[in-house]
Amino acid sequence: FQMTQSPSSMSASVGDRVTITCRASQGISTWVAWYQQKPGKAPKLLIYDASSLYRGVPSRFSGSGSGTDFTLTISSLQPEDYATYFCQQANSFPFTFGPGTKVELK
């Protein structure tokens, strides 16, 4: 079971709209979560069930998709958003994470 993620890295400026995509090798309904990880820190849940915003997460983060194609969008990139983002399929075992997208300062 594979989760591919693109891009693997990107450079963006504060205020930019950022879109990260994740594709599952088979249909997984909406059983996708998105995480943010900063260096030396544990991952943080941003989005669950493909499009539900986890409590306390800023509304500039949003998720969409179903089946095999999923998207994480940051509507206006903030300085604290520079990090690596991972998708995860949670439909069935083995749970699989995408390889990550590193968002860097342009």
Add this chain to the structure above:
Amino acid sequence: EVQLVESGGGLVQPGSSLKLSCAASGFRFDDYAMYWVRQAPGKGLEWVSSISWSGDNIEYADSVKGRFTISRDNAKNSLYLQMNTLRPEDTALYHCAKDMSPSIKVASSGLDVWGQGATVTVSS
């Protein structure tokens, strides 16, 4: 404060054993499934194992099946990972994480609480 704190990591030789612990606080531990997820240096996240709220249902990644054993003690609010026959490729930061639901027999919504991790290094 909701918190997970791992312990028990270290430097061991190939073929050795190690037991990780994860202490939970700030939430009702026996209401949720728990996970171990590892991250090799400079690499991505790899799911290792899951256990339901009761301990009755358990899953392992193929890479650790037969060598690792997950368990929990709800009375002690603790999760464990017994790791035997360790290999260099098991070298990683091991995080424990909390599921948003109690069961692992149905799809999960995601892992909403993570510990900082315990470092396991397997090297001769």
